[in-house]
Amino acid sequence: MSLRISEAVIWQETGEGVSLYHTETGDFHSLNDTGSRIWKLVASDGEREPVMFKLSREFAGSSSAMSRQIVADVRDFIGTMIEQGLIEEVPSEKAEKAAT
Amino acid sequence: MSRAVVLGGGFAGVLAAAVLARHADEVVVVEGDRYPSGPRPRRGLPQSHHSHVLVAGGARALEALLPGTVGALLAHGAQLRGLPGDALILTADGWFRRMRTDAHLISCTRGLLDEMVRRRALASGAVTVWEDTRALGLLGDAARVGGVAVSRRGAPPETVRADLVVDATGRRSASPRWLAEIGVRDVEETTVATGLAYATRLYRAPAGLAAAIPAIMLHPGPGPGRPARGATLFPVEDGRWVVTLTGTRGGEPPTDEQGFAAFARALRDPLVADLMAEATPLGLIRPYRDTVNRRRFFERARLPAGFAVIGDAAVAVNPVHSHGMSVAARCALRLGEELTRHGGIGPALFPGLQSALAAEAEQSWRMAVEADGEQAGAGTGERAEGTGAGAAERAGAGTGRDGAPRREPNAFEREIRTRLAQAKLSNPRIAAGLFAAQTLLSDDTATDRPEIARVLSGRPEPLLTSEEAIGQYPGLAAWLRSRLAAATP
Ligand SMILES: Cc1cc2nc3c(=O)[nH]c(=O)nc-3n(C[C@H](O)[C@H](O)[C@H](O)COP(=O)(O)OP(=O)(O)OC[C@H]3O[C@@H](n4cnc5c(N)ncnc54)[C@H](O)[C@@H]3O)c2cc1C
Numbered sequence: 001m002s003l004r005i006s007e008a009v010i011w012q013e014t015g016e017g018v019s020l021y022h023t024e025t026g027d028f029h030s031l032n033d034t035g036s037r038i039w040k041l042v043a044s045d046g047e048r049e050p051v052m053f054k055l056s057r058e059f060a061g062s063s064s065a066m067s068r069q070i071v072a073d074v075r076d077f078i079g080t081m082i083e084q085g086l087i088e089e090v091p092s093e094k095a096e097k098a099a100t
Numbered sequence: 101m102s103r104a105v106v107l108g109g110g111f112a113g114v115l116a117a118a119v120l121a122r123h124a125d126e127v128v129v130v131e132g133d134r135y136p137s138g139p140r141p142r143r144g145l146p147q148s149h150h151s152h153v154l155v156a157g158g159a160r161a162l163e164a165l166l167p168g169t170v171g172a173l174l175a176h177g178a179q180l181r182g183l184p185g186d187a188l189i190l191t192a193d194g195w196f197r198r199m200r201t202d203a204h205l206i207s208c209t210r211g212l213l214d215e216m217v218r219r220r221a222l223a224s225g226a227v228t229v230w231e232d233t234r235a236l237g238l239l240g241d242a243a244r245v246g247g248v249a250v251s252r253r254g255a256p257p258e259t260v261r262a263d264l265v266v267d268a269t270g271r272r273s274a275s276p277r278w279l280a281e282i283g284v285r286d287v288e289e290t291t292v293a294t295g296l297a298y299a300t301r302l303y304r305a306p307a308g309l310a311a312a313i314p315a316i317m318l319h320p321g322p323g324p325g326r327p328a329r330g331a332t333l334f335p336v337e338d339g340r341w342v343v344t345l346t347g348t349r350g351g352e353p354p355t356d357e358q359g360f361a362a363f364a365r366a367l368r369d370p371l372v373a374d375l376m377a378e379a380t381p382l383g384l385i386r387p388y389r390d391t392v393n394r395r396r397f398f399e400r401a402r403l404p405a406g407f408a409v410i411g412d413a414a415v416a417v418n419p420v421h422s423h424g425m426s427v428a429a430r431c432a433l434r435l436g437e438e439l440t441r442h443g444g445i446g447p448a449l450f451p452g453l454q455s456a457l458a459a460e461a462e463q464s465w466r467m468a469v470e471a472d473g474e475q476a477g478a479g480t481g482e483r484a485e486g487t488g489a490g491a492a493e494r495a496g497a498g499t500g501r502d503g504a505p506r507r508e509p510n511a512f513e514r515e516i517r518t519r520l521a522q523a524k525l526s527n528p529r530i531a532a533g534l535f536a537a538q539t540l541l542s543d544d545t546a547t548d549r550p551e552i553a554r555v556l557s558g559r560p561e562p563l564l565t566s567e568e569a570i571g572q573y574p575g576l577a578a579w580l581r582s583r584l585a586a587a588t589p
Contacts, residue, residue, distance in 0.1 A: 010556045012512045019512035023553040
């Protein structure tokens with residue numbers, strides 16, 4: 001499954017990180033540094049793996065324990081965003097192509 | 101023989117009586133006042149000197165209760181104005197553009213409205229009205245109300261047996277005390293202060309402009325901490341206008357000639373002052389201060405069988421929302437439905453009756469206390485704005501959607517809030533949703549979310565200047581220009 005930012009979300013990168021407005025719930029959210037980084041990667045890459053890969057390269061260096069932690073954190077963060085309807089899962093393009 | 105007694109023959113009382121007449125052998129309305137001989141204000145109804153508009157949801161309920169009444173009102177000079185299609189509204193966020201929606205209001209004096217409604221409600225002859233007769237208390241016990249004590253023209257109390265007593269004595273209803281006297285204690289009461297004061301005057305409109313103008317509403321400007329001052333001008337029957345000035349604590353509108361004019365002149369736009377200056381005052385400037393939101397939760401008490409409360413006696417909201425009469429009409433309609441459903445006045449009717457009546461007032465109550473209360477409904481910047489003048493708006497910050505305290509909004513949040521607030525001024529779908537809720541046409545106060553997403557992703561519509569806003573009404577704009585030309589040497 002690919003990831004995409006919900007069409008109901010208006011977002012902007014501000015000096016303090018990423019700020020979001022969910023037009024369906026009327027809720028505002030502000031993401032911290034890490035959250036903002038993940039959000040922007042989801043926006044540009046649209047897949048879980050490259051997001052996790054890029055972040056662990058950025059933050060974990062060669063530490064595999066750190067790397068596992070980052071993968072878990074990213075998974076949690078994305079899970080919460082999906083639950084809140086901010087990020088959506090969509091059938092990935094590759095899978096779609098394979099099916100047709 | 102079944103008999104229903106309605107206490108108070110105001111708006112809610114006569115409508116309730118008309119409904120009850122279809123289900124009871126005898127209906128008596130006990131009214132403390134004397135009805136005037138024409139469409140005039142009266143002593144028992146101090147608010148009848150002030151502007152009263154019937155919003156679309158109430159007009160619809162009134163038509164269902166007494167078909168043809170709205171047409172008769174219009175035939176007698178009441179004015180129908182679309183919202184915001186025939187209304188010039190300056191909100192804290194700017195001027196509304198003209199847009200056609202289903203929402204509207206009917207504007208006439210309260211005197212005319214009451215007379216037309218009363219005449220039709222009592223037309224069948226099935227209802228007897230005792231004027232000059234005060235209700236003094238209830239007869240019965242905590243399990244069953246069996247009648248009322250009344251005094252006719254100050255005579256010693258007499259008792260009247262009843263199978264159903266409906267209290268419709270308005271804002272100052274003594275029902276909590278009357279119930280306590282028969283052993284029903286602790287009717288919960290909630291009040292939410294408004295701090296809002298009214299001052300109203302009638303005018304004879306200048307020739308040619310009387311009914312040709314839109315309804316005009318100037319809401320207070322943005323910014324908490326300052327008194328909220330506003331005004332409305334509604335055209336009413338017989339070539340007259342009714343002007344109401346409103347102000348919260350520290351900014352109450354004066355009731356002297358000069359102060360009244362100066363208050364209107366100092367508002368965010370001088371339009372109402374300009375119109376007042378060219379119109380002929382009719383009678384005194386009347387103050388009104390009892391504008392608190394007050395709800396008595398009779399539905400939560402263990403009410404005795406044979407008793408119900410309707411209208412302002414149960415739920416009275418800040419008049420700025422212009423809901424009271426419409427809620428009363430909806431409650432009367434619901435009373436009729438409950439009577440039909442339960443086979444008339446009998447034991448099956450009583451247990452759920454008060455909850456059913458309260459449900460009809462719920463939306464109006466919620467909107468009013470959200471606007472006036474601490475939560476101020478400000479989380480999303482989509483506040484209720486009354487069709488009346490004050491529509492106390494507050495800057496949209498400080499609380500989240502759930503009312504929980506939250507940090508100061510950042511620049512992004514402020515921008516979204518401003519754009520949301522401004523979107524309603526020009527977007528027909530958003531405006532239609534907003535006014536449908538405000539005029540009680542829909543009880544869905546939820547906003548058109550997909551439209552909001554669309555609006556926020558596009559370019560914002562420019563705000564109208566005062567000239568552009570007034571220019572949407574060519575007749576009014578031409579009149580203002582000619583006035584200016586006449587004043588320029
Ligand atoms: C300043 C102001 C402006 C308003 N503007 C609007 C508006 O624009 N639109 C709108 O819909 N609503 C408006 N309202 C609200 C509206 O006036 C009320 O909601 C409406 O009148 C409620 O009707 P009611 O029958 O419950 O009470 P009322 O109309 O107040 O009638 C109560 C009746 O009971 C009688 N009575 C009282 N005590 C006794 C007793 N002990 N025995 C016998 N009779 C008694 C009174 O004489 C009166 O006739 C406004 C209110 C105010 C104060």
